[in-house]
Amino acid sequence: MTEIDTIPVLLSLAIGYLLGSIPFGLLLTRLAGLGDIRNIGSGNIGATNVLRTGRKGLAAATLLLDALKGTAGVLIGSAIAGPVGGMAGGLGAFFGHILPVWLSFKGGKGVATYIGILLGLNWPAALAFCAVWLCVAVLTRYSSLSALTASVTTPLLLWFLGESQLAMLVSVLTVLLFIKHQSNIQRLIAGTERKIGARA
Numbered sequence: 001m002t003e004i005d006t007i008p009v010l011l012s013l014a015i016g017y018l019l020g021s022i023p024f025g026l027l028l029t030r031l032a033g034l035g036d037i038r039n040i041g042s043g044n045i046g047a048t049n050v051l052r053t054g055r056k057g058l059a060a061a062t063l064l065l066d067a068l069k070g071t072a073g074v075l076i077g078s079a080i081a082g083p084v085g086g087m088a089g090g091l092g093a094f095f096g097h098i099l100p101v102w103l104s105f106k107g108g109k110g111v112a113t114y115i116g117i118l119l120g121l122n123w124p125a126a127l128a129f130c131a132v133w134l135c136v137a138v139l140t141r142y143s144s145l146s147a148l149t150a151s152v153t154t155p156l157l158l159w160f161l162g163e164s165q166l167a168m169l170v171s172v173l174t175v176l177l178f179i180k181h182q183s184n185i186q187r188l189i190a191g192t193e194r195k196i197g198a199r200a
Contacts, residue, residue: 005081005084008080008081008085009077009081009084009085009088010088011080011081012073012076012077012080012081012085012086012088012089012092013077013088013089013091013092014092015073015076015077015080015089015092016073016074016076016077016088016089016090016091016092016093016094016095016096017092017093017095017096018092018096019069019072019073019076019092019093019096020069020070020073020092020093020094020095020096020097020100020113021096021097021099021100021101021102021107022065022069022096022100023045023100023102023103023107023108024045024061024062024065024066024069025037025044025045025046025047025049025050025062025066025108026038026045026103028050028058028061028062028065029050029053029055029058032055032058034053034055034058037049037050037053040052040053041053041194042194044108044109045103045107045108046062046066046108046109046111046112047059047060047062047063047066047112048109048111048143048196050062051196052194062112063112064112066097066108066112066113066116067112067113067115067116067119068116069093069096069097069113069116070090070093070094070097070112070113070114070115070116070117070119070120071116071117071119071120072093072116072120073089073090073092073093073096073117073120074086074087074089074090074093074116074117074119074120074121075089075120076089077089077090077092078120086120086121087121087165087166087169090117090120090121090169091117091169091172091173093113093116093117094110094113094114094117094173094176097110097113098110098176098180108180109144109147109177109180109181109184110173110176110177110180111143111147111151111177114129114147114151114173114177115129115130117173118154118170121166121169122158122163122166125154125157125158125163125166125170128150128153128154128157129150129151129153129154130150132146132149132150132153132154133146133147133149133150134146136149136150137196140195141195141196142188142193142195142196143196144181144184144185144188144193145184145188145193147177147181148177148178148181148184148185151173151174151177151178152174154170154174155167155168155170155171155174158170
């Protein structure tokens, strides 16, 4: 890649990061008068923890907005630097969500943003992720296990479909997702993980 090509790709990455770093879960719960979501349940700023407040509408809004910032990162990056820019914008959005500068780099787990990135890059893969998530969630009622299972199957599906470059990007997102879910994995093994809808 030449220097001329690098600048718009880096710009896409930076814009994606800024979009991804918007903490919608924190903002929405504060606007609703619920205080700091980081003091509730798992302390996470994502939709699953927002659901623990009992406000399903806020949880749905958080899920949607966290996903859309990933999609926006992809679309804006694509407009700036083509397909590579789209992937850079998506990657930036993911890093922004899990490591937001505004919250001392302590962000969410990244599941909704992961889905939004897939939606912008390859919508059938996003549907496949959601289908796997839903199946595991119905069977186990563990959001974390559902997300981890779906994140493993998605890059495999992309490899099978011949989308090797995209599969590599999604594999990176999956590794980051597992890192962010280390405490969930430990609780799953110990049998102490909270189930979907469980309050603190």
